[in-house]
Amino acid sequence: MKGSLFIFNTLTRKKEKFIPINPPFVGMYVCGPTVYNDVHIGNVRTFISFDVLYRYLLHAGYKVRYVRNITDVGHLVNDADHGEDKIAKKARLENLEPMEVVQQYTNSFHFVLQLFNTLPPSIEPTATGHIIEQIEMIETILKNGYAYTKNGSVYFDVEKYSQMHHYGKLSGRITEELIANTRSLEGQEEKKSPLDFALWKNAEPSHIMKWKSPWGIGFPGWHLECSVMSTKYLGETFDIHGGGMDLKFPHHECEIAQSVAAENTEPAKYWIHGNMLxxxxxxxxxxxxxxxxxxxxxxxxxxxxxxxxxxxxxxxxxxxxxxxxxxxxxxxxxxxxxxxxxxxxxxxxxxxxxxxxxxxxxxxxxxxxxxxxxxxxxxxxxxxxxxxxxxxxxxxxxxxxxxxxxxxxxxxxxxxxxxxxxxxLGLQTETDNNNSDKTNGIMNIILNIRKKARENKDFSTSDFIRDELKKLHIIIKDSKEGALWEYEK
RNA sequence: GGUCCUGUGGCCGAGUGGCUAGGCAAGGCUCUGCAAAAGCUUCUACAGCAGUUCGAAUCUGCUCGGGACCUCCA
Incomplete structure (x- = not known):
C-alpha cells in the first residue's frame, strides 16, 4: 500500500498527515448513542463515516482499538425538567425498568448498524459500567482544584480552568464571549458561572438511576463518561477522537477540559467531526x-x-x-x-x-x-x-x-x-438475498415456460406472463444470457 | 445577538488559482419480436457586485440567500 492518510483535524483546522502515536497501534474513540430511543438515519450517517475511517485504518495494516460508548445514563433533558434522567423518564412513561429500556434500544442500535454493514467496535463500554472510574476521575479533578462541590453535586470550574488553559480551543470559542452570551437557565443557581458543567449531580428521591458517591446519592455528569472510558481503554492521550459536529461544543470541549484537569494532557491528537444529515x-x-x-x-x-x-x-x-x-x-x-x-x-x-x-x-x-x-x-x-x-x-x-x-x-x-x-467503503452486493429457494424455484419454472413460448414465437403467452407478473410487482428483465427477475422497487 | 460553515448545470454532489469529477434525469444510438433492462454517447455550471491576477467557480471585500453551534443532540 502506497501513500499515507491526510485527515482534517478540527483542533488545528488543517488537513494533517496521520501519524499514530505508537504505530502500528491506533486508538480511536467515537461518541456513541444515548440509548433511550431508536437512532435515526442522521445518527447512522456519523457511524458510517467513522466506519469508513476504521475500515481504511484496518486496510492500511494498523492494529486499531476502536472504542465506541453506549450512553445508558440519561443526560439532562431541557430547562423544563432539568436534572431529570432521560432514561429514567422514559422508563416511567413506559413502566419499564431503566435497564430494560437501555437493553431494548442497545439491541436495536446494534441491529441497525449491522443492516448498514458497519463493523462492530473493539470495545463498547457503557456509562453505568464505569461509575466507579467516573467517581475517581471527579476526585482527581477536585484534588487538582478544578471543581467544587455544592449541595451534593460537583461542578467543573471553567473560570479557574481558563486561567491556565484555553477552554474553547476546539470549537474556537472565547471564554469571555461565552459568558456574555450564555442564556440564564433555570436550575443553574448552584453554579458559580453559567459555563460550569456538572461532573456529578445530586439525585432527587424520585430519580431512578442513581449511585452512591462521596458527595451523596446521585449520577455522573454529561461529559464525564467519554473522558473516563477513553482514558481507561486507550490511555491518557490517544490518536483519534470522533463524533458528530453537534458534539464539538460543549461536549468535546468539556472532555478536553476534564482530561487536562485530571491528567494534565489533552485526550486526543486528531479530532474528527462528521457533518449532519x-x-x-x-x-x-x-x-x-x-x-x-x-x-x-x-x-x-x-x-x-x-x-x-x-x-x-x-x-x-x-x-x-x-x-x-x-x-x-x-x-x-x-x-x-x-x-x-x-x-x-x-x-x-x-x-x-x-x-x-x-x-x-x-x-x-x-x-x-x-x-x-x-x-x-x-x-x-x-x-x-x-x-x-x-x-x-x-x-x-x-x-x-x-x-x-x-x-x-x-x-x-x-x-x-x-x-x-x-x-x-463497506458496501455489499447481495441485495436480493431475501428470496427463498422455493420462490426462486417457482420463478425459474415460469421463466422457462416463457422462454419456450418466445422460442416458438408465441408472444401472446410470453407477454401474458410478463404482464401478469408485473401486476404482482415482479419485473422481468431480458438479456442475452436469459431472463432475470426482481421485485419492483 | 455572538462564533463558524455554506450557496456549483433540471436534481444530488466533488473540486478549488489555468488541465474545468462522478451519479441521476433528459436527448441520440446499440441491443431487442415488442417493451423493459443493460450498454455506449451528447449536454458545460459554479448566488450577485466590485477588486487582486496574464488568468478566479477557486483569493479579497461587500450584498443577498441557506444552515450549524452557543441548551440534550450523531
Missing amino acids: TVNGQKMSKSLGNSFTATQLINGTHPMLEKAYEPMSVRFFMLQSHYSSTLDFSNEALQASEKGFRRLVNAITLLETIQPSESGSINTDELEKKCYDAIQDDLNTPILIAHLFDAAKTINLLYDKKEIATKEQIETLKSVFKNFFFDI
Missing part, C-alpha cells in the same frame, strides 16, 4: 420532527418516504458526499444513488466474466493509484466512487470487447473493487 436544508433531529428511523427507511413507512430503500443504497448515498459536508436527504437524491449503486454492482458481476487477452488497452495501475489518493485525501469517498464509476465503464467496454485487458489487469480491477468497494 439535513432534510430540506435543516438538520435531521428528533425534536424537529423531520427524522426517521432505519426501520422506517427500509420499509418505506414514513410520510416523507416515497418508497422503501435498501440499506446498501442508503450507505452508498451517504458515501457519495464527503463526511465533513452536510448532506441533504431527498427521495430524488436517494433514488439517483440507488440507480448508480446498481450500475456499479452490475459491473462487478460482469467483471467475473471478462476473459484476458495477450495485451491490454487499459490502465489499471493508474486507477488503483487514484483510488488510494482519493481515500487518503481526508477520506474523499465521493471522488473514490467517481473512480469506481470510471472502472465500471471500463468493465462494460471490456465486456463489449471494445477494450482488452491482460490477466494481471483483470486481477487489479478485481482487487480494486475488493479493497475499495467492499473492504473500505
Whole structure:
C-alpha cells in the first residue's frame, strides 16, 4: 500500500498527515448513542463515516482499538425538567425498568448498524459500567482544584480552568464571549458561572438511576463518561477522537477540559467531526420532527418516504458526499444513488466474466493509484466512487470487447473493487438475498415456460406472463444470457 | 445577538488559482419480436457586485440567500 492518510483535524483546522502515536497501534474513540430511543438515519450517517475511517485504518495494516460508548445514563433533558434522567423518564412513561429500556434500544442500535454493514467496535463500554472510574476521575479533578462541590453535586470550574488553559480551543470559542452570551437557565443557581458543567449531580428521591458517591446519592455528569472510558481503554492521550459536529461544543470541549484537569494532557491528537444529515436544508433531529428511523427507511413507512430503500443504497448515498459536508436527504437524491449503486454492482458481476487477452488497452495501475489518493485525501469517498464509476465503464467496454485487458489487469480491477468497494467503503452486493429457494424455484419454472413460448414465437403467452407478473410487482428483465427477475422497487 | 460553515448545470454532489469529477434525469444510438433492462454517447455550471491576477467557480471585500453551534443532540 502506497501513500499515507491526510485527515482534517478540527483542533488545528488543517488537513494533517496521520501519524499514530505508537504505530502500528491506533486508538480511536467515537461518541456513541444515548440509548433511550431508536437512532435515526442522521445518527447512522456519523457511524458510517467513522466506519469508513476504521475500515481504511484496518486496510492500511494498523492494529486499531476502536472504542465506541453506549450512553445508558440519561443526560439532562431541557430547562423544563432539568436534572431529570432521560432514561429514567422514559422508563416511567413506559413502566419499564431503566435497564430494560437501555437493553431494548442497545439491541436495536446494534441491529441497525449491522443492516448498514458497519463493523462492530473493539470495545463498547457503557456509562453505568464505569461509575466507579467516573467517581475517581471527579476526585482527581477536585484534588487538582478544578471543581467544587455544592449541595451534593460537583461542578467543573471553567473560570479557574481558563486561567491556565484555553477552554474553547476546539470549537474556537472565547471564554469571555461565552459568558456574555450564555442564556440564564433555570436550575443553574448552584453554579458559580453559567459555563460550569456538572461532573456529578445530586439525585432527587424520585430519580431512578442513581449511585452512591462521596458527595451523596446521585449520577455522573454529561461529559464525564467519554473522558473516563477513553482514558481507561486507550490511555491518557490517544490518536483519534470522533463524533458528530453537534458534539464539538460543549461536549468535546468539556472532555478536553476534564482530561487536562485530571491528567494534565489533552485526550486526543486528531479530532474528527462528521457533518449532519439535513432534510430540506435543516438538520435531521428528533425534536424537529423531520427524522426517521432505519426501520422506517427500509420499509418505506414514513410520510416523507416515497418508497422503501435498501440499506446498501442508503450507505452508498451517504458515501457519495464527503463526511465533513452536510448532506441533504431527498427521495430524488436517494433514488439517483440507488440507480448508480446498481450500475456499479452490475459491473462487478460482469467483471467475473471478462476473459484476458495477450495485451491490454487499459490502465489499471493508474486507477488503483487514484483510488488510494482519493481515500487518503481526508477520506474523499465521493471522488473514490467517481473512480469506481470510471472502472465500471471500463468493465462494460471490456465486456463489449471494445477494450482488452491482460490477466494481471483483470486481477487489479478485481482487487480494486475488493479493497475499495467492499473492504473500505463497506458496501455489499447481495441485495436480493431475501428470496427463498422455493420462490426462486417457482420463478425459474415460469421463466422457462416463457422462454419456450418466445422460442416458438408465441408472444401472446410470453407477454401474458410478463404482464401478469408485473401486476404482482415482479419485473422481468431480458438479456442475452436469459431472463432475470426482481421485485419492483 | 455572538462564533463558524455554506450557496456549483433540471436534481444530488466533488473540486478549488489555468488541465474545468462522478451519479441521476433528459436527448441520440446499440441491443431487442415488442417493451423493459443493460450498454455506449451528447449536454458545460459554479448566488450577485466590485477588486487582486496574464488568468478566479477557486483569493479579497461587500450584498443577498441557506444552515450549524452557543441548551440534550450523531
